[in-house]
Amino acid sequence: MKNIKKYHLIALFSLLLSSNLVLAQSHKVQVLVLFHSDEGGTYEMAKEVAKGIESEGVATAVIKKVKETNNPKFKDVPLATVDELSSYAGIAFGSPVYFGNISTAMSEFLAKTTGIWSQHGLEGMPATVFMSSGSGAGRELAMQSFWNSLAVHGMVLVANGIRGYEDLDKTIPQGNTVLGTTSLASLKNVPRPSEGERNLARLQGQNFAQIALALQSVPKRKVVAAERKMEWDIYKVMQDKNITLPTIPKPAGNYRPYVRTGNLIYINQYAMGKSGIVHPGKVLVDVTEEEVKEATRVTMLNVLAVLSDALDGDLNRVKRCVNMMGVFNAPDKYTNHALLMNAASDLVVELFGDKGKHARSTLGASSIPGNSPVELMTIFEVE
Structure with a gap:
């Protein structure tokens, strides 16, 4: 009789475990990895961030670009539209560093979000930032510039802290910052992004997915309308x-x-x-x-x-x-x-x-x- 109860308890535990697993899988959140890239460095970082987002099975990463390009490395990557931004659980933004600022293409894309801003469409949504810089000069200034634009939307800004610092190869320059991961693209002593920078980007994505999942339970303001009423798409x-x-x-x-x-x-x-x-x-x-x-x-x-x-x-x-x-x-x-x-x-x-x-x-x-x-x-x- 005791053995029967024991087996019943084991079966019940297994059923609950599998039910929780199915529930967790069915509640995956969708995270947008939105980037602009010139030579492909930021795109490589975007792919690593996406791997991190999907690494623990709690989120699905969608990689999209902000502008059409002829670069064969990513010309077939889907183009993002402003109207879809509010449909994601979080957005990881990636851009090259332009003179201590974000790229022109990313700036122009963000300039089209005034409609979503006026409807509070991104308030409470988590955001994180990664960048590709040249020598590294101006990268944190560019990160802060990025954060300023996202803060205006009321987004929850997720920093990277010193995550992954312990595993970095400290004999070469690396792109780690507390605000988000960067790649020192013009320092060709090793292939860029370096293995350390790639790992930092994956860790950033992994942490961001957990934040996006946790914030899904927080009630958000209902978006009345997107930037443009789409009568014909x-x-x-x-x-x-x-x-x-x-x-x-x-x-x-x-x-x-x-x-x-x-x-x-x-x-x-x-x-x-x-x-x-x-x-x-x-x-x-x-x-x-x-x-x-x-x-x-x-x-x-x-x-x-x-x-x-x-x-x-x-x-x-x-x-x-x-x-x-x-x-x-x-x-x-x-x-x-x-x-x-x-x-x-x-x-x-x-x-x-x-x-x-x-x-x-x-x-x-x-x-x-x-x-x-x-x-x-x-x-x-x-x-």
């Missing part, structure tokens, strides 16, 4: 239609990919693809109308890639496509230019809805640079 449309933006073509001369004056952005592009001009030549002489329409769509995607860069990766800031002109490489007697132009017009309306409806003109040319079948000239009004 171009990124949702692009995802549903499996549309991705290409790498921005490099200028072929002494000019800029775009020019902004006031709230208008001017962009000209031609049919440059990954391997050169798409369907080069003259319509109905070298290429078919269908091929030119395909090239026109590629050209329009190039325009949108440049526009995204001009808007720091946030195409939802487009208020209207104002005007488009299509120039087609065509024989003298060709008259079907409008049919070819529809490939660009249809794509813009497909992605932007009513905001994509624009004025336009089309014309033919005896030649186009690079023997491109099409060139597009566009004007967008933006926030």
